[in-house]
Amino acid sequence: MRRRSPIATITRREAVxxxxxxxxxxxxxMAADTxxxxxxxxxxxxxxxxxEFSDRVTALRGKAVRMVGYMxxxxxxxxxxxxxxxxxxxICPFCQSDADWPVDIVVVFMKNETAMxxxxxxxxxTGRLEIGSATDAETGFVSQIRIADAGFSLA
Amino acid sequence: xxxxxxxxxxxxxxVAGGSAAAQTIYPIDRAEILEGSRFDFKVEFPNAPTSADxxxxxxxxxxxxxxxxxxxxxxxxxxxxxxxxxxxxxxxPAGRYVVEATQGDNKATVNWDVFATAQPRRAKNVILFIxxxxxxxxxxAARILSKGWKEGKYDGELAMDDMxxxxxxxxxxTDSIVTDSANSASAYTTGHKSCVNALGIYCAKNALTLxxxxxxxxxxxxxxxxxxxxxxVVTNSEIExxxxxxxxxxxxxxxxxxxxxKMFFDVKPDVIMGGGSPNFLPKSTPGTKRTDDLDxxxxxxxxxxxxATTKTEMNAAVTGGAKKLLGLYNTSNIDGAFDLRLAKKxxxxxxPDQPDVVEQTKAAIEMLKGAEDGFFLMVESARIDKxxxxxxxxxxxxDTIMLDNAVKVAKDFAGERNDTLIIVVxxxxxxxxxxxxxxxxxxxxxxxxxxxxxxxxxxxxYGPRDADGYPTKVDTSRRLAVVYGSYPDTCDxxxxxxxxxxxxxxxxxxxxxxxxxxxDCTGPLATRKTGNLPFDANSGVHSADDVILxxxxxxxxxxxxxxxxxxxxxxxxxALALGGK
Ligand SMILES: [Zn+2]
Numbered sequence: 001m002r003r004r005s006p007i008a009t010i011t012r013r014e015a016v017x018x019x020x021x022x023x024x025x026x027x028x029x030m031a032a033d034t035x036x037x038x039x040x041x042x043x044x045x046x047x048x049x050x051x052e053f054s055d056r057v058t059a060l061r062g063k064a065v066r067m068v069g070y071m072x073x074x075x076x077x078x079x080x081x082x083x084x085x086x087x088x089x090x091i092c093p094f095c096q097s098d099a100d101w102p103v104d105i106v107v108v109f110m111k112n113e114t115a116m117x118x119x120x121x122x123x124x125x126t127g128r129l130e131i132g133s134a135t136d137a138e139t140g141f142v143s144q145i146r147i148a149d150a151g152f153s154l155a
Numbered sequence: 156x157x158x159x160x161x162x163x164x165x166x167x168x169x170v171a172g173g174s175a176a177a178q179t180i181y182p183i184d185r186a187e188i189l190e191g192s193r194f195d196f197k198v199e200f201p202n203a204p205t206s207a208d209x210x211x212x213x214x215x216x217x218x219x220x221x222x223x224x225x226x227x228x229x230x231x232x233x234x235x236x237x238x239x240x241x242x243x244x245x246x247x248p249a250g251r252y253v254v255e256a257t258q259g260d261n262k263a264t265v266n267w268d269v270f271a272t273a274q275p276r277r278a279k280n281v282i283l284f285i286x287x288x289x290x291x292x293x294x295x296a297a298r299i300l301s302k303g304w305k306e307g308k309y310d311g312e313l314a315m316d317d318m319x320x321x322x323x324x325x326x327x328x329t330d331s332i333v334t335d336s337a338n339s340a341s342a343y344t345t346g347h348k349s350c351v352n353a354l355g356i357y358c359a360k361n362a363l364t365l366x367x368x369x370x371x372x373x374x375x376x377x378x379x380x381x382x383x384x385x386x387x388v389v390t391n392s393e394i395e396x397x398x399x400x401x402x403x404x405x406x407x408x409x410x411x412x413x414x415x416x417k418m419f420f421d422v423k424p425d426v427i428m429g430g431g432s433p434n435f436l437p438k439s440t441p442g443t444k445r446t447d448d449l450d451x452x453x454x455x456x457x458x459x460x461x462x463a464t465t466k467t468e469m470n471a472a473v474t475g476g477a478k479k480l481l482g483l484y485n486t487s488n489i490d491g492a493f494d495l496r497l498a499k500k501x502x503x504x505x506x507p508d509q510p511d512v513v514e515q516t517k518a519a520i521e522m523l524k525g526a527e528d529g530f531f532l533m534v535e536s537a538r539i540d541k542x543x544x545x546x547x548x549x550x551x552x553x554d555t556i557m558l559d560n561a562v563k564v565a566k567d568f569a570g571e572r573n574d575t576l577i578i579v580v581x582x583x584x585x586x587x588x589x590x591x592x593x594x595x596x597x598x599x600x601x602x603x604x605x606x607x608x609x610x611x612x613x614x615x616x617y618g619p620r621d622a623d624g625y626p627t628k629v630d631t632s633r634r635l636a637v638v639y640g641s642y643p644d645t646c647d648x649x650x651x652x653x654x655x656x657x658x659x660x661x662x663x664x665x666x667x668x669x670x671x672x673x674x675d676c677t678g679p680l681a682t683r684k685t686g687n688l689p690f691d692a693n694s695g696v697h698s699a700d701d702v703i704l705x706x707x708x709x710x711x712x713x714x715x716x717x718x719x720x721x722x723x724x725x726x727x728x729x730a731l732a733l734g735g736k
Contacts, residue, residue: 043441046505048432048464048483049452050440072662088661088672103433103442103486117664133438135446144441 039086065129107143122155178256181357181368184265190249190734195368196242203231210257272734277709279529279574288540289581297555301624314563315579318705322714326583337409339582340401346724355405364407383528386424387519391489392537393431430485455481465508484509491538493553500655516561543585544694547657548637576708584700586640595632602649602680643686646675669693
């Protein structure tokens with residue numbers, strides 16, 4: 001899937017407005033039929049040679065889901081997406097790299113540009129579940145599970 | 156280094172001022188090059204001159220004549236504002252070489268020492284232990300925790316302490332005082348200094364990370380002219396990470412993990428063990444990090460490797476007589492000794508059957524020792540460094556004890572054979588020190604009240620040690636006070652992090668500044684510390700402090716006094732007599 005070039009010069013005011021809009025989106029989504037998924041329920045097997053998605057996740061493919069996790073530091077500050085992780089991340093610039101994400105991450109593609117919150121804060125993400133290997137055309141980032149057309153609010 | 160060239164050019168030409176940058180020659184000035192080893196010769200000329208405007212000589216003769224092959228001149232390389240003269244895969248007989256690159260009135264000069272190695276070969280085997288980020292305080296704390304301390308003396312020495320030879324090693328790279336693990340490990344495996352994030356190359360102006368001028372690694376040298384000699388690479392980090400990658404890789408960017416896996420396959424060390432399986436899996440496999448369809452698990456199997464994904468499979472491979480092993484035990488780093496033994500946090504639940512570095516070392520030696528022409532084994536205890544980044548000193552020291560137990564395995568193997576050179580060396584230091592002990596019985600409510608210094612630094616009361624020398628209880632009432640000299644905004648709990656590796660800081664809402672991880676800011680002794688690092692730092696940083704190398708076996712006597720990190724390569728190459736065609 002192709003992502004539009006993100007807005008590099010997003011102002012603080014626009015960012016705050018974006019966050020408010022996402023809050024609204026999230027409340028709207030919560031009213032609908034939204035299933036909650038958790039990091040522990042993503043895979044039924046998890047091994048050195050690969051994973052298998054859980055039956056529930058497979059069944060929810062394409063449906064609206066809600067998920068709680070930590071917002072990881074962005075790959076690029078102006079990125080249109082962020083990475084949701086099980087635990088808050090500390091990334092060491094000299095001993096780790098982009099290649100070093102935990103494997104059970106969920107990539108979140110935002111519906112709107114949104115201000116980051118602290119990586120130590122939990123967020124609730126709502127959006128449409130996508131599964132299967134996909135490479136982001138813009139960054140080359142490979143992901144297995146994505147939440148698309150997403151919004152988030154603070155947990 | 157570039158400034159040095161510029162100064163040399165001015166002195167040689169007797170002119171001052173004017174020129175902004177001089178031509179740059181790779182390998183750089185004062186390079187020590189193993190006789191017959193391969194290196195890419197490159198000269199960069201500023202302002203994109205034509206070949207008619209430049210001249211390059213080695214010992215006064217045309218470079219191509221001395222190197223025995225034609226050089227390749229590229230005007231305005233990659234469309235950039237420099238021209239380049241190349242000869243990839245050059246090699247030279249022993250001797251002193253003066254390389255001069257002239258461009259108009261500017262002359263740049265470098266000196267190379269191409270060294271021979273004495274015959275006969277003195278060591279059949281070399282085992283190089285790298286304690287990533289292992290500072291002196293790591294060794295001291297490991298000795299206190301694993302051997303015990305009474306009335307000013309230790310109840311025993313570490314295996315790495317009890318070795319006859321020692322040297323102080325400096326670790327800087329070509330571009331910076333403080334190194335990272337890529338260019339510091341690369342100095343050990345190639346004998347050439349490099350720059351931050353780089354492996355097996357000199358950092359030139361090339362845009363593509365894989366195009367920079369390469370220098371040969373010790374694995375490649377051995378594979379090229381010692382067909383009967385085996386190579387092992389063992390780590391508890393991801394196998395693509397800097398230190399293990401330094402055995403085989405040539406890249407300007409250490410995070411080129413997918414390329415590094417391919418380079419492992421190209422060089423084919425006989426035993427390869429670590430974490431980091433996702434970069435071996437084709438992109439169609441859930442859990443992969445590859446961006447192509449290459450299946451390196453299948454490729455290694457086709458090339459005759461046994462695959463092990465657990466300790467049980469590793470041991471079965473040894474019992475089954477495997478000589479080529481690909482062991483991948485975790486999708487990320489293998490868990491450290493603190494979690495494997497005590498806390499059971501990290502990824503233990505997901506990967507309950509991971510070998511530790513000691514068990515890996517045992518298995519690797521067992522598989523390699525049958526090689527007719529000896530073996531070269533590199534073993535890294537990687538998380539000593541990673542845990543120091545997260546200011547988690549207990550985990551860092553447990554992994555120092557683990558490294559020491561692995562050294563003991565190697566010493567037991569070497570025994571009385573006198574044919575195995577064993578080296579134990581960190582790749583760089585962290586700013587870490589033991590300043591006393593925390594004693595919960597001291598009056599007061601704050602962490603500082605609990606700190607006893609000097610006369611009040613009473614001995615700690617860690618729980619009894621298990622058979623492998625690890626304390627069985629660390630969250631005790633009297634604990635070592637270990638402090639880090641570099642830190643982001645953080646909260647110090649003054650206690651071990653039993654519920655998982657410490658995360659000292661997290662990204663703030665501006666996406667750049669890191670702030671204290673509030674998780675550590677509550678609790679009886681928790682102390683908020685304003686960071687002393689730049690605001691974008693999220694963890695402790697390496698330090699430029701020298702590190703301690705200890706060694707034994709044939710060739711080890713050359714380690715004395717103070718040496719640069721590239722000297723470690725030279726001693727290994729000399730012990731194995733790797734010089735010559
Ligand atoms: Zn490090």
